[in-house]
Amino acid sequence: MSTGTLLAIIIPIVVVIALATVAAWLLMRRQMLRERFGPEYGRTVEDADSRMAAERELRAREKRHDSLDIKPLDGRVRDRYAQDWTGVQDEFVDRPEDAVHDADRLVTSLMHERGYPTEDFEQQLKDLSVEHGRTLEHYQAAHDVNVLSTRHEATTEQLRGAMVHYRTLFDELLSDGGEPRHARA
Secondary structure (H helix, E strand, C coil), X not given: CCHHHHHHHHHHHHHHHHHHHHHHHHHHHHHHHHHHHCHHHHHHHHHCCCHHHHHHHHHHHHHHHHHCXXXXXXXXXXXXXXXXXXXXXXXXXXXXXXXHHHHHHHHHHHHHHHCCCCCCHHHHHHHHHHHHCCCXXXXXXXXXXXXXXXXXXXXXXXXXXXXXXXXXXXXXXXXXXXXCCCCCC
């Protein structure tokens, strides 16, 4: 067999293998993003111009998150937050709107204590989405009711739901606070 014939066979095979490798790598990376971000992956893809733009956004969130100093909580601090939450829940019986506002402040304080920036709600959502994508919709729903509540437009049932939603993220942040997080590849 001549060299030309051999090259005509080998080059297409190498190109096909390279393309298959790149495609497999892209699919694996997409799957890792889906697993890490949970429902937030779908929301981000839906809001973006393209799947590639959404995945670029999610990788940028990961990079920003990696630069944050997210730290575990000391046991005493964790216990104090748990007691504070009990107080907020007790407050709900007599003053549900105040309890929802206090729950929002307590969750924000816990986020800050863990090392999350808390100045901008939209950035909070993005930062939380990296490690807490599965509970993010709870935080968004609770925040929406909290906003309604500031205008005295939330029903008691909405306020109760907000407390449940805040509790979901609160519990996750509190439980994640006990163990150091390992860097992900």
